[in-house]
Amino acid sequence: MKGKLFGIGVGPGDPELITVKAVNVLKEVAVVCVPQAMPGKPSLALKIAQDYLSEDIEILELVLPMTENQDELERAWQDAGLKILEQLEKGKNVAFLTLGDPSIYSTYSYVSKVIKRMAPYIEIETIPGITxxxxxxxxxxxxxxxxxxxxxxxxxxxxxxxxxxxxxxxxxxxxxxxxxxxxxxxxxxxxxxxxxxxxxxxxxxxxxxxxxxxxxxxxxxxxxxxxxxxxxxxxxx
Ligand SMILES: C[S@@+](CC[C@H](N)C(=O)[O-])C[C@H]1O[C@@H](n2cnc3c(N)ncnc32)[C@H](O)[C@@H]1O
The missing domain is CATH 3.30.950.10 (Tetrapyrrole methylase, C-terminal domain)
Incomplete structure (x- = not known):
């Protein structure tokens, strides 16, 4: 069976401002994806979610640069989509963390579209967050x-x-x-x-x-x- 992708809004910064549903999903998933503007940069989204993750969670860092260059962006979304899909194909459930709400100017919306296009059979659920x-x-x-x-x-x-x-x-x-x-x-x-x-x-x-x-x-x-x-x-x- 394939894994399921969750887009999770972790809220704007205060770890108490995350939904119960998001916390319950975070406790269960095998992999958590953390978008980063550059490699090695500490992730605020991960910091917010940290206390809710299981000890054996796999962290998948995705470099998604802050650039206006559309080609560069599309390449990064495609690469991120492929990395996530690799995990989903192995049957692992994956959570993609997003600051605030995933429907508001979030990279998650672009990456999830890539996954939908490449693998329409993958189940995707978006869990809103406080903007x-x-x-x-x-x-x-x-x-x-x-x-x-x-x-x-x-x-x-x-x-x-x-x-x-x-x-x-x-x-x-x-x-x-x-x-x-x-x-x-x-x-x-x-x-x-x-x-x-x-x-x-x-x-x-x-x-x-x-x-x-x-x-x-x-x-x-x-x-x-x-x-x-x-x-x-x-x-x-
Ligand atoms: C890429 S958008 C992400 C928005 C996010 N998905 C949301 O629901 O709030 C980034 C912009 O959101 C705003 N933003 C995000 N977090 C913020 C915070 N904690 N305080 C103030 N503004 C914030 C800023 O305007 C920032 O430039």
């Missing part, structure tokens, strides 16, 4: 949406898409803000959203910061693990 922005809103004590409000979730990349998202009435979650931080600051300022925005770094981790005066950070290097929540109206922080 970084859900925890960020909770830590700031601010609701993400109320009544008829809408929410835009946007990775910083295309500048025009970013500007368009800030024009309307939606609440906006900006992720991957470190890619173009000073532009984000100007965009919030120009759209008169600065007063109702806050930045959260390393949410759920011991280095967590929640900052209101985002404009003061212009010119500084921002931690990749940071996001901004831009509310459409003032909230007491």
């Amino acid at each position: 970084s922005f859900s925890l960020a809103a909770a830590r700031a004590g601010v609701p993400l949406v109320e009544k008829d409000e809408s929410l835009i979730i946007l990775p910083v990349g295309d500048r025009q898409i970013l500007l368009d998202s800030l024009i309307g009435e939606s609440n906006v979650v900006l992720m991957k803000i470190s890619r173009d931080f000073d532009f984000v600051v100007d965009a919030l300022e120009n759209s008169e959203r600065m007063d109702n925005a806050f930045l959260v770094s390393r949410c759920g981790q011991k280095e967590e910061k929640i900052l209101k005066n985002i404009g003061n950070l212009k010119g500084q290097k921002i931690d990749y693990m940071s996001l901004i929540i831009s509310k459409n109206q003032g909230e007491e922080l």
